[in-house]
Amino acid sequence: MKKGILLPLLLIGCQLFAQTEKLDTTLIAKIKEEGLNHSQVMEIAFNLTDASGPRLMESPGYFRAANWAKSKLSSWGLDNANLEAWGKWGKGWELEKYYLAMTAPYYEPLIGFPKTFSKGTHGLEHAQVVLIDVKDSSGLIAYQGQLKDKIILIKRNDSLPLGFKPDALRYTDSELVKMSAFDPKAPVTPNNNFLAFMAAARLLAATKKFANQEGALAILTTSPRNGDGTVFVQNGIPYNDLMQEAMNDVAISYEHFMSIQRLLQHQIPVWVDLELQAKILSDDQQGYNVIAEIPGTDKQLKDQLVMIGGHLDSWQGSTGATDNAAGSAVMMEVVRILKAVGFKPRRTIRIALWGGEETGLHGSKNYVKNHFTDTATKKFNAAGDKLSVYLNLDNGSGKIRGIYLQGNQTAWPIFEEWFKPFHNMGASTLTLENTTGTDHLSFDAVGLPGFQFIQDPLEYGSRTHHSNMDSYDHLSPEDLKQAATIVAAFVSFASQRDGKIPRK
Numbered sequence: 001m002k003k004g005i006l007l008p009l010l011l012i013g014c015q016l017f018a019q020t021e022k023l024d025t026t027l028i029a030k031i032k033e034e035g036l037n038h039s040q041v042m043e044i045a046f047n048l049t050d051a052s053g054p055r056l057m058e059s060p061g062y063f064r065a066a067n068w069a070k071s072k073l074s075s076w077g078l079d080n081a082n083l084e085a086w087g088k089w090g091k092g093w094e095l096e097k098y099y100l101a102m103t104a105p106y107y108e109p110l111i112g113f114p115k116t117f118s119k120g121t122h123g124l125e126h127a128q129v130v131l132i133d134v135k136d137s138s139g140l141i142a143y144q145g146q147l148k149d150k151i152i153l154i155k156r157n158d159s160l161p162l163g164f165k166p167d168a169l170r171y172t173d174s175e176l177v178k179m180s181a182f183d184p185k186a187p188v189t190p191n192n193n194f195l196a197f198m199a200a201a202r203l204l205a206a207t208k209k210f211a212n213q214e215g216a217l218a219i220l221t222t223s224p225r226n227g228d229g230t231v232f233v234q235n236g237i238p239y240n241d242l243m244q245e246a247m248n249d250v251a252i253s254y255e256h257f258m259s260i261q262r263l264l265q266h267q268i269p270v271w272v273d274l275e276l277q278a279k280i281l282s283d284d285q286q287g288y289n290v291i292a293e294i295p296g297t298d299k300q301l302k303d304q305l306v307m308i309g310g311h312l313d314s315w316q317g318s319t320g321a322t323d324n325a326a327g328s329a330v331m332m333e334v335v336r337i338l339k340a341v342g343f344k345p346r347r348t349i350r351i352a353l354w355g356g357e358e359t360g361l362h363g364s365k366n367y368v369k370n371h372f373t374d375t376a377t378k379k380f381n382a383a384g385d386k387l388s389v390y391l392n393l394d395n396g397s398g399k400i401r402g403i404y405l406q407g408n409q410t411a412w413p414i415f416e417e418w419f420k421p422f423h424n425m426g427a428s429t430l431t432l433e434n435t436t437g438t439d440h441l442s443f444d445a446v447g448l449p450g451f452q453f454i455q456d457p458l459e460y461g462s463r464t465h466h467s468n469m470d471s472y473d474h475l476s477p478e479d480l481k482q483a484a485t486i487v488a489a490f491v492s493f494a495s496q497r498d499g500k501i502p503r504k
């Protein structure tokens with residue numbers, strides 16, 4: 001931010017601090033009636049999940065969902081609904097056929113899901129499994145000449161924890177109080193698990209590189225999270241804009257992995273049948289977001305924006321219901337509700353369903369770069385200054401319990417007022433905490449107010465996030481209705497209030 005504009009912004013912030021939020025109670029009642037009693041959020045979610053399929057970036061499933069969303073938004077009367085290209089993305093990957101089973105010492109189907117950009121096999125292949133037992137990558141040389149056409153496992157030393165914890169959780173009152181008391185200046189406790197995680201990731205990358213050079217057919221991978229039929233599966237290679245085919249890498253269930261490991265440790269040969277057919281998609285390598293808007297009606301304010309969004313892309317193991325068809329469906333339902341109640345915003349309301357979030361927030365980052373960023377200062381430009389606020393939803397299917405303020409103290413009293421009509425729906429917590437990992441960060445990075453709501457975790461961490469269980473059945477209709485109702489009201493508040501939301 002330039003020095004010259006800092007002081008005026010601080011003054012505006014002070015004025016807002018003093019402003020009492022004038023909330024339209026008739027409108028709130030209408031929004032609650034439409035959002036809670038005439039909801040279409042589950043029908044929207046069905047179209048984004050079951051009807052579209054997995055929505056890996058640039059895949060046919062992504063475009064099925066994006067095009068459906070675009071026409072639905074138009075049908076509700078939103079303006080300028082379109083798939084907006086943001087620039088170069090890269091290639092896509094689509095799984096076309098897949099089979100995995102152990103055939104010796106006996107037949108057993110294996111639960112597994114290929115990681116993205118796995119290059120595929122030559123039809124059905126019959127391969128022996130080799131257990132790689134090394135402390136670090138320096139030990140790999142011992143396997144030289146032994147891996148051609150083999151399927152490999154890297155030996156694991158962990159075990160499956162017993163499932164004493166419930167899958168689904170809601171925040172307790174004390175957890176919410178603790179969140180609210182968060183001090184941004186408090187020292188951060190280092191995470192010891194992170195170092196072990198990074199060491200394992202380095203060994204996996206080195207082993208894959210070595211095994212690929214040696215002509216191995218595939219690697220099977222797992223972790224103790226992959227128990228009880230749930231397999232977490234993402235990318236086989238890190239994102240880059242070339243996105244070339246990579247070694248076959250299949251995430252399998254922990255129980256199947258460890259069973260094979262124990263057989264091999266007992267010198268019992270294990271054979272596996274694997275067929276994997278995948279297509280690299282390179283026709284259109286632009287990245288796309290879905291954008292639409294409800295134009296503002298106030299002469300002075302209609303050039304200003306209130307933005308909402310969630311990411312539309314997903315991983316490939318399921319239909320990405322909680323990550324993030326849920327957030328996309330809620331945000332679509334928000335604009336549907338506002339249209340249905342005949343709301344005429346002062347500021348323009350714009351919805352964005354982002355692409356490319358899963359590999360690094362690419363859709364929102366590029367949108368903010370193309371529209372709102374001064375290339376020299378990397379802070380928001382004049383167009384960005386017309387954005388009042390961006391609200392994001394991407395923490396699963398759980399209802400809204402409050403909002404992460406990203407250290408924006410001046411926004412606190414505003415949101416505090418806004419939550420008052422929704423205390424009886426479980427939403428009231430404000431925290432200065434900086435929550436990470438999703439698209440509000442793209443706005444926050446250039447100094448624009450971007451916020452993610454606090455949502456009940458439900459089964460997000462335990463079961464659905466990036467797994468083969470992220471399906472429609474794990475969506476909670478009542479939670480999604482609550483979220484859409486609250487966001488619709490917040491959007492109306494943001495578009496009607498006299499001032500914009502203050503910057504940090």
Ligand SMILES: [Zn+2]
Pocket residue numbers: 311323324357394438
């Ligand atoms: Zn997500």
